[in-house]
Every structure is written in C-alpha cells, then in structure tokens.
Amino acid sequence: MRIGIYGGSFDPVHDGHIAMINSALKSGFIDLVIVIPSVRNNFKLYANKLPPPYRFYMMQETIEGLGIKNCFVSDVEYGIDGVSYTAVVLKKLTSEEYITDFLIKNDVKKKKAEEHHEFFWIMGSDTLGTFETWYNPGEILNYVTLLAAVRPGDTTDVDKAAASVKKNLGGKVEIFRLKGIDCSSSGITTSGDFSKVPEPAREFIKRHALYTENTKLLGVSDEARKQFYESSVWMYKYLGAKRLLHTLNVGYLSAHLADVFGCDKDKALIAGALHDCAKELPLEKQTELAKEYSGDLFTEKKLLHSPAGAIFAKREFGIEDKEILDAICYHTTGRGDMTLLEKIVYLADKIEPSRNYTDLTPIRTAAESDLDSAMRMTASAVRDKFVSQGRDIHPMTLLMMRDLGME
Numbered sequence: 001m002r003i004g005i006y007g008g009s010f011d012p013v014h015d016g017h018i019a020m021i022n023s024a025l026k027s028g029f030i031d032l033v034i035v036i037p038s039v040r041n042n043f044k045l046y047a048n049k050l051p052p053p054y055r056f057y058m059m060q061e062t063i064e065g066l067g068i069k070n071c072f073v074s075d076v077e078y079g080i081d082g083v084s085y086t087a088v089v090l091k092k093l094t095s096e097e098y099i100t101d102f103l104i105k106n107d108v109k110k111k112k113a114e115e116h117h118e119f120f121w122i123m124g125s126d127t128l129g130t131f132e133t134w135y136n137p138g139e140i141l142n143y144v145t146l147l148a149a150v151r152p153g154d155t156t157d158v159d160k161a162a163a164s165v166k167k168n169l170g171g172k173v174e175i176f177r178l179k180g181i182d183c184s185s186s187g188i189t190t191s192g193d194f195s196k197v198p199e200p201a202r203e204f205i206k207r208h209a210l211y212t213e214n215t216k217l218l219g220v221s222d223e224a225r226k227q228f229y230e231s232s233v234w235m236y237k238y239l240g241a242k243r244l245l246h247t248l249n250v251g252y253l254s255a256h257l258a259d260v261f262g263c264d265k266d267k268a269l270i271a272g273a274l275h276d277c278a279k280e281l282p283l284e285k286q287t288e289l290a291k292e293y294s295g296d297l298f299t300e301k302k303l304l305h306s307p308a309g310a311i312f313a314k315r316e317f318g319i320e321d322k323e324i325l326d327a328i329c330y331h332t333t334g335r336g337d338m339t340l341l342e343k344i345v346y347l348a349d350k351i352e353p354s355r356n357y358t359d360l361t362p363i364r365t366a367a368e369s370d371l372d373s374a375m376r377m378t379a380s381a382v383r384d385k386f387v388s389q390g391r392d393i394h395p396m397t398l399l400m401m402r403d404l405g406m407e
C-alpha cells in the first residue's frame, strides 16, 4: 500500500489539518493516511501545550466523528524515549513489525497489511523549504518520499525547494494541490475563535474544558509543567482514554483550586494528575501496593487504587513528596485532619469538568469560594449514594465528615 504519514502537534486540530488529510487522500499518491500527534516535538517541548493524550484522543474522535475513511491515528511516539525526531519516529513506524500490526489493529485486511508498503511524508510546501535543516534529513528520505502540499495563494517556490532537496539529499519529492483553508492552531487559541475547529474536536474541548484560563497553568513552575506533561505520557501505558483524561482533568482543576485557596499549585497539579494512576492495574497488583503504603487500612476493591497509586507514583514515576503521595492515597475516602492539598484533590476528583453523574453546578459554584461548603455538598452526595446502595461508609470518611461539621 501507499501510506501517507502526517505528523503535528494538533493543538488543537483545525479545518486546515482536515483539508490536508482529505486532499492528500484525493491526490492519487496514497491509499491511506496515518496521523501522528506529537509527544515530544523538538521545537516546542513542554511550551504551553496540552499534554499529548488530549491531542491524541481529540484527533481520534475527530477522524471518527467526521467519518474520514482510510485515516488512522498512531501512538507510535509514546514508545520513544526522549525527543521524537521525525527520523526516529519513521524508523519505527515504517518497520515491518510495527506497520503490519498497526494496520491489522485498524481493521485493514491481513493480506493488505502484510504487503510491501511505500511511505510518504505529508507536509506543507513552506516546511519543504526548511526540510534540509531538520534532524537527519537524509535518513528521513530513506524511509519516505516527501509529499508537499501547495495551498491556494502559496508563494513558496515549491519546485525550487523540491529540486534543492533532490539535489542535496537525493530524495524523492511529490507535489499535490491543497484545497486549503487558512488557519493555525496558535491563531485559534490566541483569538479564542474555535469556529475553524471541527465539530467533534469542539465537543471534546468543551467536555474537558480545555484552552481555558485553567489549562494555561499560570503560576506553575516549569519543572511541574514538565512533570505534568511527562506523567501523562507515563500513564498512557496504564490507563484507558476516559480514565486518563479524567485524572489529567483533576490535575488542571486541582491547580486552579490551589490558586483560589492558597495552596501549592505545583503540588496540586501533580497530585491531581496522578491520583488515579493505579486504577487500572490488575487487582492483585493494587492489593499488594496498597498494603505496602497503608497496611490494612483499605480493603474494599474500589479503594485499593488510592494507596496503590501513591506507591506506584513514587516507585515508577519518582514522586517523593509525602504531601503529594498522601493526597493521592486519601482521594477516595478523605480522612480526619485533612490537609488543604488533600481536600483539593478529593474535591477536584468529584467535580472535574468531564464528570456528569449528576448536576454538579451547585458544587462547582461553591468550590470557587468556599472549599468546606463544597466538600460538605460532595460528602453528603457520597453518603446518599452509599446509603442507597446499602454500603458502609469508610471510617475515615466519617472522620472527614465530622471535621467538616457534618453529623
């Protein structure tokens, strides 16, 4: 098969990206497109960007939602340590082992998936002009033919750029016309005008409250931003889409609440983001880790992931800060004498933007000004749920409720 590969940050995906995919599919050069949302782009590492899983799942929902056929999203970059240079990514993606497996997983017939494939790197004509300055451009050309899109009104001398690449590096370049739309991701996020973002992506952004003041992480240190970003890549291995985005949302909301109530914003971001990191580990593993952190304090299946998460975050992700680890440990039950950080993570977990188990508006409103009142509202909702299910409330939750002045 002839496979086009399209990489980018997609922060957010917009109509221009979709036009690129559709035009490439219609160009006659390729049979399908693989889209790769970047993980650690060399030029924009950690710079004010949404963590990779948001961009990955947003792209996936968009392609599916728009019903674009023969277009699949790849997470190949998650398996690469360090900066995901194009040459490194292509080496892996174009390997027989990876590509056959990837195509079969995306329902391409086995026989077709196992054919010999020819690869094309889809790019704008403007990037073709700078291609020779990329990391190992010669190696890239061993894997792919460059497939450059010329936008309407494009002033780049694309033939000259193509001739230069061919002459200096000996690669192959093909040109196609793009029925283009003029927009850029940074233009969208700066202006706040999301009209050129496809509908499924707009819904995704709304559901997770992305590109808001909270996701700018103002006042968060560079180190914590980096840790937040890296935690999302690390947890991608262990959590499914919904849980991963939930736990990251709790990170953003915890950082915001820390701002409102004068708590350490860096710690809140990290504790919130990691709070559910162990939730999808096998139960035996959760039991073992939970015991290690807190003995027999938690025995109920649903609670194990909290203490297990603390130990998992410590051992596998290198979090040493006890306050962060405790906030992870007590996020499900609460406890007596909770710290401000523990309260924040407890609350954020119950009300982050994608939570919709009930109308959370009153608690969300309270959470903007009165933490204990929002905690009481949450705790009483939890109590009602437990009573209706005939479950016992954990003794530590009772201590938390006592401290909050509840019966």
Ligand SMILES: [Fe+2]
Pocket (backbone or CB within 6 Å): 275, 276, 279, 305, 331, 332
């Ligand atoms: Fe949890």
Ligand SMILES: [Fe+2]
Pocket (backbone or CB within 6 Å): 246, 247, 250, 275, 276, 349
């Ligand atoms: Fe959670």
